[in-house]
Each structure stands twice: as structure tokens, then as C-alpha cells.
Amino acid sequence: MEKLNIAGGDPLRGTVHISGAKNSAVALIPATILADSPVTIEGLPHISDIDTLRDLLEEIGGKYAAS
Template sequence: MYKLVIHGGAPLKGSIKTSGSKNATLPIFFASILADGPLKLSNTPQLSDVSTTLRLLMDMGSNFVLEEDGSIFIDSSKLTILTAEYSLVKTMRASILTLGPMLAKYKKAKISLPGGCAIGTRPVNLHL
């Protein structure tokens, strides 16, 4: 077994800026369906899955505003369409996360099986 030993003469100090997490941001966006009004998310990463999620929710009736500092205000409190658009769903596995909040709030939801990765089949029931 290898090990790495570092002998330093001074303690580490300073700061770094951490970026937002896609795996935290996407579930919060989908959970906004359950909110009664707008939510503000700060430090959201600028990734294609984040943009796709916003487009998916917007197509269903959500509104969002991107602030200069990168914060996003999203209001998904009054969806007008309860079907997730296939052209967006097929590109992203996280789109399955629309099911739980829509079923909880509206008692119905329609979504095709998501795409996004080639890892293999994964259960859907965990998200319900």
C-alpha cells in the first residue's frame, strides 16, 4: 500500500469558493412544485441539466428569474400542464423527480421514462 507524507513548515490557511451541486440543485427545483410561492436558490451551477430542468418546468407553467449574482428565483406553485415534455425528459435522468411533487400536489402526473445515462435500468419507485 502506498502513502503520501507531507512535511510542511506552515499551517494551511485561506479560502476557496465552492461551486453549487447539480445533485442538490435539481431536486430543489423539482420540489418547488410543492411550494406555495417563489423560492430563491443561490450558487446554482451553470450546467446543461440545470438549464434543461428550468426549461422543463417552464414548459409546465413555472416562472423563473436569473439574477445578476447567479441566484435563481423559481415559482412553480401553479403549474398549468401536468405532462413533462418528452423531448426534454429523454435527455436527463433527473426528470423522473417531477413525479413525486406532481402526484403529491395534483394527484396526477404524466411522464415518459427518462433518458440521460447508459448505466442501465434503475427503479422508479424510489422517487415516488
């Protein structure tokens, strides 16, 4: 597996396309906690793991909106 190490003082902006596989989603949702601004994740699979992570995020003050 490849890694991307970023060193620098400039903020990162952009779009990343990742598959909607369970393993990707279960890693991405907790990573949103580190963001300073709202994060949009599209194409999440409809599985109970996603519901559990949503509930955990809301428990610690995060907001989740499905469209």
C-alpha cells in the same frame, strides 16, 4: 443519509443552506413545484441539467428568473 420527517399542521418558513453541487440542484428545482410561494435558489452551478429543468418548469407554467 439522514432524513427529516416533519409532522404537524403549521407552515414551514425559513432558510436552508445547501451546497451548489449538481445533485443538490437537480433535486431542489423540481421540489419548488410543491411550494405555495416564490422560491429563491442561489449558487446554482452553470450546467445543462439546470437549463433543462428550467425549460421543463416553464413548460408546465412555472416562472424562472436569473439574476
